[in-house]
Amino acid sequence: MMIWLGWGLFALVLLVTSGLLLADRLTPRATGTPSTALPPEPAQTPIDRELAPYLAAHPGETAATLLPDGLDAFAARAASARLAGRSLDLQYYMWHDDLVGHLLAREVYAAAERGVRVRLLLDDINTKGLDPALLALDAHPNIEVRLYNPFRNRRGVWRLLEMVQRFFSVNHRMHNKAWIADGRIALVGGRNIGDEYFDANRSVNFRDLDMLLLGPAVADASAIFDDFWNSSAAVPIEALNPQTPENLHRLVAALAHECADAAAQVYLDRVAASPSAQRLANRELSPHWSASITVASDPPLKTKAADRSGWLQPRLAAHLDGVHSEVLLISPYFVPGKQGTATLLGLARGGTRVGVVTNSLAANDVPAVHSGYERYRRQLLDGGVGLFEIRRRGPVATHGLFGSGASLHTKAFVIDGARGFVGSFNLDPRSANLNTEMGVLFDDASLARDLRQEYLRLAMPELSYQLRRGADGSPQWLDRSVQPPLVLEHEPEAGWWLRTITRLISWLPIESQL
Structure with missing residues (x-):
């Protein structure tokens, strides 16, 4: 027994030591083509045109609104995706495989179908089991998915062994959360993408907070996104797993089916009935304008x-x-x-x-x-x-x-x-x-x-x-x-x-x- 315990301890030490000595060589390479945020135009998209008079009335100032309510936070993301005509840059620590995750994935896909360029950057620590869906989205010509500090091994015991071997480098994660539409609207705060963050799971008393930004400060969020997107820690998912484009059609059909079922409709009806979500839909928000954001x-x-x-x-x-x-x-x-x-x-x-x-x-x-x-x-x-x-x-x-x-x-x-x-x-x-x-x-x-x-x-x-x-x-x-x-x-x-x-x-x- 002691012999086997000794060999096990030796193997563990050897595994971790090899990770320390070869850490840079073990980390997947960033092979993506560099890209940057698409610059806002005066009147190119619905968002450009709608914000133009407000921005002109508040030169140099950013509009900001706190979003403590999960239904409002969902409505803001869905509405900005539907209005987007140029780009969606999305950066998240977690994107759950649940109702809200699917509803917002469908909004992202619909935007891409309209010609909107979508860049989706996710931390890889929570993507286990999501490769088929992420690869399906990545197969769309207008969507690119990259993973931050990813695992070479995508499943099973080999992924676990890699976690042990690369423990010190894998321990560093991207906890950022940002949803940026057309370089004009940004949602930044504590929310990941998942049911509990948007009041879709009423069995828990979940409290979170975002800030909705319109105007110059959104450029800060876009610059941050570009830094992460083009860093050596961001690896295209297609470099980690072979693509199967036909999966995109199956994913779209599955999303359409789920988004039309009773549970989705109940949630979407709750969003539509939210008074503040209605004010958002009717462009009746009263944000604070400030040059100090x-x-x-x-x-x-x-x-x-x-x-x-x-x-x-x-x-x-x-x-x-x-x-x-x-x-x-x-x-x-x-x-x-x-x-x-x-x-x-x-x-x-x-x-x-x-x-x-x-x-x-x-x-x-x-x-x-x-x-x-x-x-x-x-x-x-x-x-x-x-x-x-x-x-x-x-x-x-x-x-x-x-x-x-x-x-x-x-x-x-x-x-x-x-x-x-x-x-x-x-x-x-x-x-x-x-x-x-x-x-x-x-x-x-x-x-x-x-x-x-x-x-x-x-x-x-x-x-x-x-x-x-x-x-x-x-x-x-x-x-x-x-x-x-x-x-x-x-x-x-x-x-x-x-x-x-x-x-x-x-x-x-x-x-x-x-």
């Missing part, structure tokens, strides 16, 4: 960039420097680390109101991340930082050590009711150091007011527990939905087994991976 991102080859000044984390951290009256943070995965904790405690000591909304253990799909957060919870409470944890509502996604599906998925902050950020960046080591992230930075009181209202809504008694320290120093959770508030001594709605596993994980030296 930018879209920012990490570089595509983030971990190979020795100079961190171009990374998103230092740019976000700089906003916390100085004296503030209020700093409100929303992060589903919140692992502040020693430096982040010191920063928040320093702000609180200086008189700043500091508040954080994050997931409770029961609402968090990643106990490993929650274990990292709970290490700092008592210290933050002692230092005067307000903590609110989102309640679990109904069934929650199956818990795993790593994954996605938490009830809260919004990543944002607002400072002094004047400026803020909405994007893909979690306040954890993975977002800071491993994954590429992007988002919208703004310095505008009207947008800040809306974002602050979203924070206050999430912190409401009906949606979250408020934390405090008990007499013995242990955290307590206040259920403020009843009067007087109910005081809970343990992680609410989380069984002893989940609490135990989370505590055991907290002893492991894995914080840098969270």
